[in-house]
Amino acid sequence: MNYNRIIHFISALLLSVTAVATGFAQDHGVMRNPMIWADVPDPDVIRVGDDYYMVSTTMHLMPGCPVMHSKDLVNWETVGYVFDKLHDTPRYDLEEGTVYGKGQWATSLRYRDGVFYVLFSPNDQPYRSYIYKAVDPAGPWELVTRTDHFHDASLLLDDDGRAYVFYNGGEIRLRELNPDLSGVKEGGIDKVVIYPDSEETGLHEGSRVIKHDGKYYAFVISWPAGKPRRQLCYRADDIEGPYEKMVVLESQFGGFPYVGQGCLVDGKEGDWWGVIFQDRGGVGRVLTLNPCTWKDGWPMLGDRDGKVPAEIEMKISPDIKGRVAESDDFDGSKSIYWQWNHNPVDSAWSLSERPGFLRLKTSRVVPDIFQAPNTISQRMVGPKSEATVKMDVSGMLPGDRAGLAAFNGDSGLLYVDCGADGKSIVMSESSIVLSEPGHKVAEVKDKEVARRPLENDIIYLKIVTDFNPGRDIACFFWSLDGEDWKEIGEDFKMIFDYRRFFMGTRFAIFNYATESLGGYIDVDSFVMDKAND
Numbered sequence: 001m002n003y004n005r006i007i008h009f010i011s012a013l014l015l016s017v018t019a020v021a022t023g024f025a026q027d028h029g030v031m032r033n034p035m036i037w038a039d040v041p042d043p044d045v046i047r048v049g050d051d052y053y054m055v056s057t058t059m060h061l062m063p064g065c066p067v068m069h070s071k072d073l074v075n076w077e078t079v080g081y082v083f084d085k086l087h088d089t090p091r092y093d094l095e096e097g098t099v100y101g102k103g104q105w106a107t108s109l110r111y112r113d114g115v116f117y118v119l120f121s122p123n124d125q126p127y128r129s130y131i132y133k134a135v136d137p138a139g140p141w142e143l144v145t146r147t148d149h150f151h152d153a154s155l156l157l158d159d160d161g162r163a164y165v166f167y168n169g170g171e172i173r174l175r176e177l178n179p180d181l182s183g184v185k186e187g188g189i190d191k192v193v194i195y196p197d198s199e200e201t202g203l204h205e206g207s208r209v210i211k212h213d214g215k216y217y218a219f220v221i222s223w224p225a226g227k228p229r230r231q232l233c234y235r236a237d238d239i240e241g242p243y244e245k246m247v248v249l250e251s252q253f254g255g256f257p258y259v260g261q262g263c264l265v266d267g268k269e270g271d272w273w274g275v276i277f278q279d280r281g282g283v284g285r286v287l288t289l290n291p292c293t294w295k296d297g298w299p300m301l302g303d304r305d306g307k308v309p310a311e312i313e314m315k316i317s318p319d320i321k322g323r324v325a326e327s328d329d330f331d332g333s334k335s336i337y338w339q340w341n342h343n344p345v346d347s348a349w350s351l352s353e354r355p356g357f358l359r360l361k362t363s364r365v366v367p368d369i370f371q372a373p374n375t376i377s378q379r380m381v382g383p384k385s386e387a388t389v390k391m392d393v394s395g396m397l398p399g400d401r402a403g404l405a406a407f408n409g410d411s412g413l414l415y416v417d418c419g420a421d422g423k424s425i426v427m428s429e430s431s432i433v434l435s436e437p438g439h440k441v442a443e444v445k446d447k448e449v450a451r452r453p454l455e456n457d458i459i460y461l462k463i464v465t466d467f468n469p470g471r472d473i474a475c476f477f478w479s480l481d482g483e484d485w486k487e488i489g490e491d492f493k494m495i496f497d498y499r500r501f502f503m504g505t506r507f508a509i510f511n512y513a514t515e516s517l518g519g520y521i522d523v524d525s526f527v528m529d530k531a532n533d
Contacts (some may be wrong), residue, residue, distance in 0.1 A: 010207055031074045031289055031312040033253065037382035037467070038324050039284025039504030042106040044154075044208060045073075045275045047264040052110075052265065053425070054138050054275070055082075055118060059103040059502060061339035062086070063096070063376070065118060067109075067137050068324070073265070073273060074289065075322030078336050080138035082107075082118055085343045088126060094342045094364075097316075097438030100409070101502035106206065108155040108165075113490060117181060119165065121150045124439075127162065129153070131181050142514045147183045148175070154180075154207040154218070156239075163188070164239065166218055169205035171195055174240065185308045193241045194218060194234050201225045208263035217299065218243065221261040229258040231276060233299060233380065247289065249276060249301040253308040256467030259288055264299055269315070274301040276308075282472035282494030283382045283465075284504020325385075325507075328526045330358040341375040341407070341508070348374050357392070357522040362400060362513035368444045369405065369413065372512030377407055381506055381530045382467035385508040389523040391416075393423065394457035399515025401426075404461040407498035407508035408472040410491030414461050414476045415510070416454060418519070423454040426491030427476045434500055449489040455496055456480050463507065465494070474505070 037407040042057040052070040063081035070076045086104070091097040099122075107120040116137045121129035127149035132141040150167035157163050163177040163185075176188025177197040184190075196204045203223035210217050218234040231249040236242060251259050262276035272292035288308050290301040303309040328335045331352050348363035358376075366372045378387075389404050396402060396418040403415025404425075410431045417426045428448045435442035460479040466472075474492040477485045507528070513520045 018186050029313060029316060031137065031314055031316065033288045033308055033310055033312075034278065034280075034286040034382075035289040035326060036076060036287040036322070037280075037283065038195075038286060038379045039506075040068075040324065041288050041503070042152075042206070042261065043277060043278050043286035043287060044107060044109045044263050044273045046111055047107055047265055047268065048111050050268055053109060053116070055107040055109045057105055057107065057503075058339060059101055059105065059341055060092075060099045061503075062092075062105075063339065064104040065107050065120060067139075069137070069293065070322070072317040073267060074314070074316050077323055080131050080336070082134075082141045083130075086122070087343075088128075089123070091124075091150040091438060092343050094373055097440040098370075098434070099342065100370075100432075100434060100439055100500055101498070102439065104130075106152045108153055108208075110155045110157050110269060112157045117144075117155060119150065119153055119155050119181075122165075122471075123151065133181070144180075145182050147177075150175070152205045152207055154209040156209045156211065156216075158211065158239070160474050164209075166193075166207040166209045166346070168192075168207075169203070172207055172218065172220060172234075173206075185505060189240060191240065193236075193239075194220065194243050194491075195516070196222075197245065197520050199224050203229070206261040210264055212299075213297075215297065216243075217264065217328075219263060222247075223260075228252070229260040231261060231274070231301065235297065246298045246411075248299055248309075249274065251302055251305065251307040251441060253278060253288065254310075256281075259308050262287075264292060274299070276301070278308075279496065280382070280467065281496050282505050283380055283467040284496060285409050286382065299404065316457060325381055325528055325530070327528045328358075330523060330525065331356060337476045338376050339378070341377060342373065344376075345373045349376075352364055357524055358509075359520055359522050360402070360509070360511040361520040362397075362511060362517050365513050365517065367416070367514060368430060368432075368441075368446070369401075369407070369411065369510055369512065370430070370444060371441055372510060375405075375407065375508050375510040375512075377506040377508035378526075378528070380465055380467070380507055381528075382465075384414050384463040384464075384466050384468070385528065385530045386462060387529075388482070388525075388527045389460040389509055390458070392458055392522040392524065394416070395520040395522065396423070396511075397516060397519035399512070400511065400513050400519040402511035402521045403509075404463055406463055406465070406492060406505050407510075408494065408503070408505040409497045410493075410495055411505075411508075412463070412489075412494070414463060414478065414488070416459060417451075425449070425452045425454050425459070425478050425488060429492060432500060452478075452486075452488060460485075465505075
């Protein structure tokens with residue numbers, strides 16, 4: 001009796017049952033929180049006619065600044081990216097350091113007169129913001145200007161034609177921009193407009209500002225000492241203030257202690273909603289959807305008790321399937337769900353050299369995965385998900401390492417190690433230590449957990465994840481035929497660390513050289529199964 005097959009059949013069956021119960025692509029008529037159980041931090045959401053658009057943070061991943069679209073505010077589909085690469089420093093190419101946890105942060109999305117605008121400011125040299133514009137949010141996007149550094153910024157395009165940005169941590173500052181967003185307006189407004197009171201002794205940032213019924217509303221995250229993280233709203237009759245404060249959401253949810261940071265968006269039916277993220281450990285920062293009830297001119301979020309609801313009855317488009325990660329058979333078309341770790345070396349990958357495969361060539365001799373170009377990755381999805389890759393490793397050279405990773409500052413690696421005496425399957429754990437300046441790789445702590453000899457050149461690798469509360473576990477398997485699976489190594493604990501990568505763990509395919517160049521692998525397929533599909 002083949003117990004491996006029985007175990008994986010039961011696992012697949014449980015996954016399909018969970019899919020009915022949880023819903024990543026949400027069920028018609030019922031929205032279940034989290035709205036997206038995947039890493040989609042710092043959301044900004046707008047409605048244009050019958051369509052909703054959202055941007056999020058992906059920092060050191062390229063292409064960057066993902067743009068998502070929805071018809072129902074529940075099921076979201078990635079439609080494009082604002083830019084392919086950034087070139088402010090060599091560190092974007094993994095040279096002279098890294099931009100882990102830096103790059104594109106907290107983008108603000110706005111629309112006016114047929115044009116979409118985004119603003120973001122990398123938390124890194126040269127500390128200058130980017131402003132892009134596009135007629136189609138799927139792209140292409142055109143750079144409007146590089147301007148002053150605005151941390152955690154929100155654009156506001158006022159109805160009188162003037163343009164502003166709210167930004168900063170602690171005291172929230174207001175700067176006036178030129179009406180065409182070409183830069184800071186000379187002689188325009190430049191002042192602190194929101195002063196945190198004595199209760200707001202901790203984190204106070206993440207501005208998202210709208211104008212509603214003639215008043216200005218600024219969403220700001222708060223983390224007062226000794227209290228849970230929460231969502232504040234400041235309002236004023238005049239853009240320069242004075243602003244008064246209200247706590248609009250303070251809630252635990254789903255076994256996690258707090259929910260906070262996001263935005264307000266008006267619905268198609270005259271309703272209002274709050275899209276607020278929640279820190280959920282290894283998977284990253286997931287999105288919750290909260291009904292908004294205007295009470296005495298304040299946008300109060302949550303259910304009747306002011307808490308994040310587990311379910312919401314609402315109109316959901318039956319023909320829309322929400323996706324932020326997906327399988328790929330590498331048939332020649334470039335999937336929109338992949339992102340590279342830092343800027344890719346374009347000459348070292350191909351979808352055409354061997355049709356039906358992704359060819360990843362080694363392009364730089366490096367000691368570890370954290371400094372290797374052309375690692376390609378997708379989000380993991382909760383509550384459970386798994387990814388399987390099929391690879392041809394016949395083109396590897398001694399010293400090459402190629403495989404599938406649970407990739408983050410602490411990574412679980414499942415790979416083929418090509419040695420002088422042959423190939424092996426290895427499961428290991430790697431942890432990066434970064435130093436300043438330049439976020440350089442100061443140290444990589446590597447622990448080899450298991451090693452098995454490999455005689456075949458066709459190999460299947462699988463990572464199975466569990467992001468239920470208290471878990472954050474990845475398990476590793478390998479197979480020679482995609483049916484008879486062998487577990488290898490030990491359970492790997494995935495964590496979220498804002499001091500390094502500042503994002504959720506990702507499924508990553510990698511190939512790098514530790515001795516010499518010239519090797520390559522061919523990836524035949526990437527199959528992702530999600531418990532909430």
